[in-house]
Each structure stands twice: as C-alpha cells, then as structure tokens.
Amino acid sequence: MKTLLLAASLAIGLAIPALAQDHSGHAMPAATGNAATEAFMAANSKMHQDMSAELTGNADVDFIRSMIPHHQGAVEMARIELEHGTDPEVKALAEAIIAAQEEEIAWMQAWLAKNGG
Template sequence: MRAALGLTLLMMLAACEGGGDPVQQALRDTAAANHSAATPETAEVDHSAHAPASGPTPGDRAFAASEAAMHAGMATASGETIDEAYIAKMIEHHRGAVAMADVALARSTDPEVRRMAQGVKDAQTREIAEMQVWKPAGR
C-alpha cells in the first residue's frame, strides 16, 4: 500500500513539474500500464469453452422441452406491478423446476439425484400453491 501511494505521489510530482494535471497524468499512466499488461487471452474472452463442442448432450436434450416451456412461460407471464409480475414469473420458473425434477425422477438411477429431485419437486410445488393464493397488500 505504501509503495503504491509513494509511486502515485512521485507520478503526481513528475506531472506537476511538467506543468500537467497530476490526476490526469496518473490516470494516463494507469491506463497505459493496464493496456500493456493485457494479453490476447485477457483482452478478449473466449466463451466457447463453456459450450459443448459437438452440440447438446443426451442429458441436455432430456431437459430441452422443460427448459423451453419454462422460458416461454416466464416470457409471457406478467403483472401490473413489480409484485404481480414477480409472482407470475416465479410461478412459471417453479413450474420449470418441477418439470426438470420430473425428468430426473423418470430417468436418473442415482439415488442422491432422485432424492434431490423429489425435494425440489415437493418444495417448488408447495411454493407454487403459496404464490397462486397470494394477493397484493390492501386488496
């Protein structure tokens, strides 16, 4: 911290001696240092590593319909107020979670995944019912 402060003070003094604005000179120096430190790897981020190289996997395809239905439902769910829109969109989001849990329950053979999927289905179904009976305050 002291070294950085000292360097900043030296830069400000040098800028003053040259007649320039020390803050502007410090900003220019920092920008130049940041620019020279950027490598091609950090200058542009390649997001392709996050996507499967050969397209959707069998696991991805198993959830495609439930994901599409959830996104379509959320896109069309609306409300007059933030509260109403939130409830409408979250109901659709939870329905998507239940549909994905159903896929896992139907196709997974892992007992832990099945346990988690059943827990998600139970909790989300309960929360959907809770949100469906919600009424805005004052109504």
C-alpha cells in the same frame, strides 16, 4: 501497470451485471435422440416461454407471475431426473425439489388470487 489493472478491473466490474442478465447460455443443443436430453430441452423451452408473459408494471404481481413458471420448470426437470436419472442422492434431491416447489407454487397462486394478479 496499476492503471492498466485498474482499468481492466473496472471494465470487468461493469460487465458483470450485463453478464448476469444474459440468458443466452440457457439455450439447449439441437435434438439428440437422447430421451432425457430431449425432455430437458422441452421443459427448458416451455419454462422460458411461460416466463415471458406480459408484465403489468406491478413488481409484486410480475415477480409472482414470473416465478410460477420458473418453479414449474424446476418441478418438470426434477420429474425428468426421477424418470431418467440413476443416482439415488440426485433422485432424492429431485423429490425434495418437487415437494418444495409445488408448495411454493400453491402459495404464489393463492397470493395472486387474493391480490388480483
């Protein structure tokens, strides 16, 4: 019994890194007719497309170039929340996300300009 539990634990442990890298769960449902859902679908699609830019082999540059569209996706999703959401706490979070992510995007763009990315 202990051997079986150990084998199961090992199998799960080895699968976790692969599962953490699996982004198939990010897929959005087909068109729904709901304006907010459609906006989230479009933002998610654009973010993933922009994140798949060609890599340079320079880890620093590739990280920054990949993070910019990731952060821009967060900003876009937060703007969708502001347009379609109703909960004041969630809307406040969306506003904070926009402010923080835009500041980080500006920093990353400046870093790329300074470092030839």
